[in-house]
Amino acid sequence: MARMEALTRAHTALERGHHAAALSLLTPLAEQGLADAQSALAGLYDRGLGVPQNYAAAAAWYRKAADQGDAAAQNGLARLLAGGFGVPQDQVAALAYFRKAAEQGAAEHQFDLATAYDNGIGVDKDPREAAKWYERAASQGLAEAQASLGVLYYTGAGVPRDLGKALELYRAAAQQGSARAQNNLGRMYTKGEGVAQDYASAVDWFRKAAEQGLPQAIRNLGVMYDNGFGIRQDDAAAIELYRLAGRKVTVQLDDVLAEIGLVYDHRLAPPLSTGDPAAELAATRAAASHGDPVSQFMLAHVLAQGLTGAPDLRQAGDWYRKSAESGLVSAMTNLGLLYLTGRGVPQDFVLGYMWINVAAASGQQDAVRVRDAIGPRMTSQQINEAQKLASARWRSARESGVLNQEQ
Template identity: 30%
Template sequence: MAFQLRREEVVGSDQFGEMLEDSPAKAAQALLMAAGQGVVEAQALLGQILLDGRGIEQDAALARRWFGIAAQQGSLMAHNMLGRCLEHGWGGASDLPQAALHYRQAANGGLDWGLYNLANLLATGRGVAADHGVALACYRRAADMGHAKSMNLLGRYLEEGRHCPQDLPAARDWYRRSAEGGDFRGQFSHAATLAGQGLLDQALVWLQRALEGGNANFLRVAGPALEQAAQPEVRALAGAYRARLAELG
């Protein structure tokens, strides 16, 4: 079973991070010991490696328990990851209202990932009443903290003028910053802006980067969008997007 995890969402200790790079099995043993001794960062990171099956047998239910333990001790990262387990049904039943509560705890503590994940629920009305105003504020706050995915979504709000005044220069700037920050959706948005400005060579570079980093959900939408592009060079990339989607299954 594959989990869509982002390592930066939970890693809070450079020491443990280095251990995981050098020897996942040894790191897992160290994390088990530290987590049992009440080290909150170790508890949260243990939850992640249990989800990943990295250096330890994969066990989503146990991962969820460790996130819960660390969250009870105030770990913002654990609140965020417990929210993800609850949102996606990892290690137990899905519970969107409870996921929103844990995202809110992380967001209230100033965690960029918590702000982003809470905003996603607010923007779509999943588990909470839809509230684009608050969602936009969360995306903006996370974007100001350097969160690349939030930058792209903030750019979308500004481009479309939804629940805020339209500001195309600001939208283009947020797309650029998101792309440079490594978000594949931001790279796609930035590429669309560049293509619209006639900067086709630069647009193709960013479309290729988005292709290389994008997940299946993104590719499934982006490929058909490329087929509708005005520029033949852009349309030609649609086939590569379809092929990559097929590779990912």
């Protein structure tokens, strides 16, 4: 009874976004062998909520729960095996776990299995088998399954080509908000495939998908403006949409880094804001030299921003490092950003990810954004190494009591 009460409290904490509390509640329950707790705990490690993102730990807990038949854990383990995150890549094993999860009936898991067959994960591409599983997920109303099944009917892969069926599936998914389906539905209206040609309807669907940021839809909407199809011809609007579409395709880590710059701890007063900035700087430097992490962070900020002269990112990096090692989360974020961009320190994605990961686990939202944008630039081996370093850094900081959480 006590275990079930603790599990209920853990799920309540998860629903409220209290991830650190959920982690504390779930860990002993998972260690006692409760599959639901093991699966939920794995999810925290998988997404880096309340703890540094750690695919190896996620895989270990997913496996324990998967072996007890937990479908979410089977699916989670399959994803990590497919990509080689936290475990050696094994796409054959991934397919087996995708199937175990899908056979328990959840639409999301059936969709993932269908996608594995569609993309040839652990098996040669098999559009017929993909169509079967997409159909099962689509019949439960899963929008992305409806959209993917629509693609198969549109192309005739794995099923007889049927434009009417494709249109029906695209429409069902589009009405649920699937940007991909909205764009595909717009294309069918543009070409008059399976439906009477209707440029105005095409514009409406392209716009809905474009508003969700889908690059293809943004470009397609640009084409409509460019040619005056279904809307008043507007060269300026077309050019802007083409530009935006091109940028959306290339948005990666650099864009996030450029937007964030370097972060400043909102709990601190602005640096050099007294009537005597020279005296304030001297006092800050003296306190930093004596090991005060807040002063170290503020001195680093002054140096990085060049508030008293030319920016000095090398010295700023040294002071950010001292502050980060003392547990100041904003310093961790900025040190990670310097490593990722190679400013003031040699560029090192592993060390950059390590510091960003610890900061993200501590609640620094800019760090969460960077961590989530960093993946495409790194190999699974680099991510696995960085996560090991981050977990060790996190444990050390927690044990020594120096970690300063973001408020």
